[in-house]
Amino acid sequence: FNEIPVGYPVPGKTTVYDDSQTIDLDTVQLNGGILVKALSFSIDPYMRGLMRPASAKSYSPPYTIGEPLGNHGVGVVLRSENSSFKPGDHVWAYFPFQEYIVQTDVTNVRVLENKENLPWSTYVGAAGMPGQTSYLGWKACSKAKKGETVFVTTGAGPVGSIVAQLAKLDGLKVIASAGSDEKVEFMKKIGVDVAFNYKTTDTVKVLEEHGPIDIYWDNVGGSTLEAALDAANTFARFIECGMISQYNQASPYGVKNLMNIIAKRLSIHGFLIFDHMTPENAKEFYDTVPAMIAKGDIVFLEDKKYGLEKVGEAILDVQSGKNHGKSVIVVAEE
Numbered sequence: 628f629n630e631i632p633v634g635y636p637v638p639g640k641t642t643v644y645d646d647s648q649t650i651d652l653d654t655v656q657l658n659g660g661i662l663v664k665a666l667s668f669s670i671d672p673y674m675r676g677l678m679r680p681a682s683a684k685s686y687s688p689p690y691t692i693g694e695p696l697g698n699h700g701v702g703v704v705l706r707s708e709n710s711s712f713k714p715g716d717h718v719w720a721y722f723p724f725q726e727y728i729v730q731t732d733v734t735n736v737r738v739l740e741n742k743e744n745l746p747w748s749t750y751v752g753a754a755g756m757p758g759q760t761s762y763l764g765w766k767a768c769s770k771a772k773k774g775e776t777v778f779v780t781t782g783a784g785p786v787g788s789i790v791a792q793l794a795k796l797d798g799l800k801v802i803a804s805a806g807s808d809e810k811v812e813f814m815k816k817i818g819v820d821v822a823f824n825y826k827t828t829d830t831v832k833v834l835e836e837h838g839p840i841d842i843y844w845d846n847v848g849g850s851t852l853e854a855a856l857d858a859a860n861t862f863a864r865f866i867e868c869g870m871i872s873q874y875n876q877a878s879p880y881g882v883k884n885l886m887n888i889i890a891k892r893l894s895i896h897g898f899l900i901f902d903h904m905t906p907e908n909a910k911e912f913y914d915t916v917p918a919m920i921a922k923g924d925i926v927f928l929e930d931k932k933y934g935l936e937k938v939g940e941a942i943l944d945v946q947s948g949k950n951h952g953k954s955v956i957v958v959a960e961e
C-alpha cells in the first residue's frame with residue numbers, strides 16, 4: 628500500500644508491486660506457525676475502505692502505507708510447527724498479499740477439506756467470504772417467503788448473483804440490476820425474473836412496474852436505495868450489505884425519503900459478515916455451499932488475473948465495474 632487515494636485507487640500509485648524482498652523457504656523462522664505458499668487472493672470492494680487515514684475510524688483497521696495489502700486467500704502449507712497443520716494442507720485465511728507467508732497467529736486459519744474437489748479459487752469466491760455473505764446474510768435477515776419479491780443490486784457479482792440464486796430456490800420473484808448488457812445476460816441465465824442494466828434503464832421505473840418489493844438486498848446505496856425505499860412494501864426487509872456507489876465519492880449521497888422507514892414499518896439490517904461466522908454457521912456454510920456449487924445449484928463467474936503485479940488493476944476494476952464475476956488474483960495454480 629503506497630498512498631491513500633482520492634477518489635478511485637490508481638494502480639502503480641495507490642498500490643505498487645514490490646519484488647525487492649525475499650524469504651528463504653528452508654530457513655525462515657516460523658515461531659510455532661506455518662509457512663504458506665499463496666495460490667489465490669480475493670479482491671473485494673471493501674478493500675477501498677481500508678485505504679484510508681489511520682485516524683478515520685471504521686469497522687476494521689486500515690492498511691498501513693509501506694506494508695502489504697491483505698485480504699482472504701487460499702494457500703498450501705509448505706512447513707508447519709503447529710500440530711493442527713501439515714505440509715500439503717490447503718488453508719483459507721486473511722493473509723498479506725505475498726507469494727509466501729509466515730503465519731504465526733493461526734487462530735483464524737481454516738484447513739479446507741474440499742470433499743467436492745472444487746478448484747481452489749472457489750474458496751475465495753462462492754465458497755469464500757462473498758458466498759458466506761450471501762448465504763448467511765440471506766438466512767439471518769431476509770425472512771423470505773415463497774411468492775415474495777426481492778430486488779438485488781450488483782446482481783451479476785459474487786454476492787448479488789448468489790443472493791439471486793438463493794432467492795429463486797426459495798420461490799421468490801427476483802428483480803436484479805447490473806451495469807452492463809453482458810451482466811444482464813448472465814443474470815437471466817441464473818434465473819433472475821427481471822434483469823436490467825441500471826445504466827441504460829431507469830431503476831425507479833423498473834421497480835414501479837415490477838414491485839412492490841418485500842426484500843431489498845442493497846450492495847450499492849445512494850439513489851438506488853432511495854428508489855428501493857419508494858418501491859418497498861409494508862414490512863419489507865432491507866439488507867444493508869454494501870454501498871459501493873459511495874466508496875469513491877468525496878461527499879455522500881443524501882437519501883431523501885427516509886420517512887418510508889416509519890410509514891412502511893421497514894426493517895433495516897446493517898450486515899457485516901464477520902458477526903455471522905460463528906463456528907456453527909461456518910460449519911453449516913462449509914457443509915452446504917460447496918456441495919450446492921458441485922451440484923450446480925449455485926453457479927458463478929470468476930474474473931481471474933495472474934500475478935501479484937495485477938492487484939492494483941483488479942482493485943480498480945472491482946470499484947469501477949469492469950470485473951465480470953468474482954475477482955481473483957491467481958498467484959500459483961498448485
Ligand code: NDP
Pocket residue numbers: 671672673756757760781782783784785786787804805806807810846847867868869870871872873898899900901944945946947948949950952953954
Ligand atoms: P462485485 O464483484 O460485484 O464488484 C462490485 C460491483 O459493484 C462492480 O462490479 C460494479 O458492477 C458495481 N458497482 C460499482 N460502482 C457502482 C455504482 N456506482 N453503482 C452501482 N454499482 C456499482 O462485488 P461483491 O459481490 O464482492 O460485493 C458486492 C457488494 O457487497 C459490495 O458493496 C461489497 O462492499 C458488499 N459486501 C459486503 C459484505 C458485508 O459483510 N457487509 C461482505 C462482502 C461484500 P456493475 O457493473 O453492476 O456496476
